[in-house]
Amino acid sequence: MNTISNIPDRKDLKRIVIVGGGFAGLQLAKKINHRYFQTVLIDKVNYYQFQPLLYQVATAGLEPSSISYPHRKAFQKRPNFHFRTCEALRVLPSENILETSIGSIHFDYLVIATGCDTNYFGDNSLKDSTFALKSISEALLIRNRILMTFEDALNADCEATLRKILTFVVVGGGATGIETAGALADMKKTILPKDYPEIDFTKMEIHLIDASPRLLANMSEHASENATKILKNRGVIIHSNTLVTSYENNLVKMNNNEELYSCNVLWVAGVKANSLPGLPDEAYQKGRLITDEFHRITGFENLFCLGDTALMAMPNYPQGHPMLAQPAIQMAKNLAKNLNRRVQGKPADHPFVYDDRGSLATIGRNAAVADLGKLRFSGRVAWWLWIWIHILSIVGIKNKVFVFLDWAWSYVTYDVSLRLLIKPICSRIYSSKAASDCGK
Numbered sequence: 001m002n003t004i005s006n007i008p009d010r011k012d013l014k015r016i017v018i019v020g021g022g023f024a025g026l027q028l029a030k031k032i033n034h035r036y037f038q039t040v041l042i043d044k045v046n047y048y049q050f051q052p053l054l055y056q057v058a059t060a061g062l063e064p065s066s067i068s069y070p071h072r073k074a075f076q077k078r079p080n081f082h083f084r085t086c087e088a089l090r091v092l093p094s095e096n097i098l099e100t101s102i103g104s105i106h107f108d109y110l111v112i113a114t115g116c117d118t119n120y121f122g123d124n125s126l127k128d129s130t131f132a133l134k135s136i137s138e139a140l141l142i143r144n145r146i147l148m149t150f151e152d153a154l155n156a157d158c159e160a161t162l163r164k165i166l167t168f169v170v171v172g173g174g175a176t177g178i179e180t181a182g183a184l185a186d187m188k189k190t191i192l193p194k195d196y197p198e199i200d201f202t203k204m205e206i207h208l209i210d211a212s213p214r215l216l217a218n219m220s221e222h223a224s225e226n227a228t229k230i231l232k233n234r235g236v237i238i239h240s241n242t243l244v245t246s247y248e249n250n251l252v253k254m255n256n257n258e259e260l261y262s263c264n265v266l267w268v269a270g271v272k273a274n275s276l277p278g279l280p281d282e283a284y285q286k287g288r289l290i291t292d293e294f295h296r297i298t299g300f301e302n303l304f305c306l307g308d309t310a311l312m313a314m315p316n317y318p319q320g321h322p323m324l325a326q327p328a329i330q331m332a333k334n335l336a337k338n339l340n341r342r343v344q345g346k347p348a349d350h351p352f353v354y355d356d357r358g359s360l361a362t363i364g365r366n367a368a369v370a371d372l373g374k375l376r377f378s379g380r381v382a383w384w385l386w387i388w389i390h391i392l393s394i395v396g397i398k399n400k401v402f403v404f405l406d407w408a409w410s411y412v413t414y415d416v417s418l419r420l421l422i423k424p425i426c427s428r429i430y431s432s433k434a435a436s437d438c439g440k
C-alpha cells in the first residue's frame with residue numbers, strides 16, 4: 001500500500017495519528033502540544049458533527065452547517081497539523097502502521113476515537129428499511145423523508161394509505177428518541193397545519209417504542225416520569241417494554257403481537273462501537289476497546305482509545321463510562337495532558353477520573369428534564385438550561401449565533417424556516433482515481 005502523500009517525515013517530532021475527529025479526537029488534536037508532536041487527524045468526513053443536535057436538523061429546526069465545523073478551518077493556524085479525509089481500514093500494531101483508504105501511515109502514537117454506529121441488534125434488514133440518525137447525511141435524509149411524507153399525504157388515494165403515510169414510528173426511548181418524538185409533536189401542532197391546510201392532522205400519529213420499562217432508562221425515575229407525561233400530553237403514543245421484532249412491507253411487528261402500518265420508521269434504539277481491524281480479540285469487550293486508566297489499549301504501550309469506542313472499567317463504572325460527549329472530551333484532555341508530559345520526559349501518570357456533570361434531555365418547546373447531581377427538575381427552567389448548554393457547546397462563534405437566532409425565531413414565531421426539499425444528485429463527472437496521471 002502507498003504511503004499517504006505530502007505529510008513530511010519530521011524526525012524531530014513524535015507523530016500522533018488520531019482516527020476520528022468527533023468530540024474526543026477534536027479535543028485531543030486541540031490539546032496536544034504542537035511543539036513536540038506532529039498531529040495527523042483522519043476522518044471519513046471533513047467536518048466535526050455535533051451529534052446531540054442532529055435531531056434538530058432531521059426535523060427542520062436547524063441547518064446542517066450550524067451544527068458542524070470544517071476540520072481544516074478549526075486547525076488553519078496550527079503548526080505541524082495535517083488532516084486527511086479518508087477511512088481508517090486496519091492497524092498493524094507490530095509495525096506501527098495504520099492503513100487507510102488513501103494509503104498507509106507510520107505513527108509513534110495511534111489514538112482510536114472512531115465513536116459508534118447504529119445498532120440493529122443483529123437484524124440487518126432494518127438497516128435498509130428504517131432511518132438512522134448518527135450523521136448529518138442521515139439527518140438530511142430523514143428531513144427530506146419527513147417533508148416528502150406530507151407531499152405524499154396530499155396524494156393518498158385511500159384512508160388506509162393516508163394513515164400509513166402519516167404514522168411516524170420512533171424506535172428507542174433514550175434521549176434521541178424522546179427528542180425526535182417531541183420535535184415531531186411540535187411540528188404537528190404548530191407548523192404542519194399551516195403548511196398543509198388540506199391535511200387532517202388528527203390522523204397523524206407519532207409512536208415511540210422502547211424495550212425498557214421506562215423512557216430515558218439512563219436518567220432518574222423523575223426524568224422518565226416527566227418525559228413520559230409531557231410526551232403523552234403532546235399526543236405521542238408510548239409503547240414501553242416493547243421490542244420491534246420486524247419491519248417489512250411498511251408493517252412494524254412488536255413482541256406483544258401489536259402491529260402498526262407506517263412508512264416512516266426511525267431507528268434510534270441503540271449504538272455499537274466502531275471497531276478497527278488489526279487488533280487482537282482480547283483487546284475488545286462488548287465491541288469496545290478495553291483501556292487502562294491512562295487510555296492505553298490492553299497490551300499496547302503506544303495505542304490509545306477514547307470516547308464511545310473505549311471501555312475503561314472503573315469501580316464506579318464497571319461496564320465503562322456512558323457513551324456521551326463529556327466522557328469523550330474529558331478522556332481526550334487527560335490523554336493530551338499525559339502525552340504532553342511523557343514526550344518531555346516527565347511522569348505521565350495522571351489517571352482518568354470522570355467528572356459527571358449530569359444529564360439533560362429536551363422534549364420540545366418549553367419542556368426538558370434535568371438530572372444534575374442530586375437535583376432533579378423538569379419544565380421550562382430545564383429547557384432554558386438545555387438551550388444555553390447546547391449553544392455554549394456548539395463549535396464556532398458563527399454557529400452559536402446562528403443557532404441562537406434560529407431558535408429565537410422559532411420560539412417567537414412558532415415556525416421554522418428550513419422546509420426545503422433539496423435532494424443531492426450523484427455526479428459521474430469527476431473522480432480522483434480518473435484524475436490521476438500516475439502510472440500512465
Ligand SMILES: Cc1cc2nc3c(=O)[nH]c(=O)nc-3n(C[C@H](O)[C@H](O)[C@H](O)COP(=O)(O)OP(=O)(O)OC[C@H]3O[C@@H](n4cnc5c(N)ncnc54)[C@H](O)[C@@H]3O)c2cc1C
Binds near residue numbers: 043049052055088325
Ligand atoms: C443523535 C445523537 C444524539 C446524542 N445526544 C447526546 C447528548 O444530548 N448528550 C451527550 O452527551 N451525548 C449525546 N450523544 C452521544 C455523543 O454524541 C457521543 O457520545 C460522542 O459523539 C462520542 O464522541 P467520540 O469522539 O467517541 O465519537 P464521535 O463524536 O462519534 O466521532 C467519531 C468520528 O470518527 C469518525 N470515524 C469513524 N470511523 C472511522 C474510520 N474508520 N475512519 C475514519 N474516521 C472514522 C467519524 O466520522 C466521526 O467523525 C448523542 C449521539 C447521537 C448519535
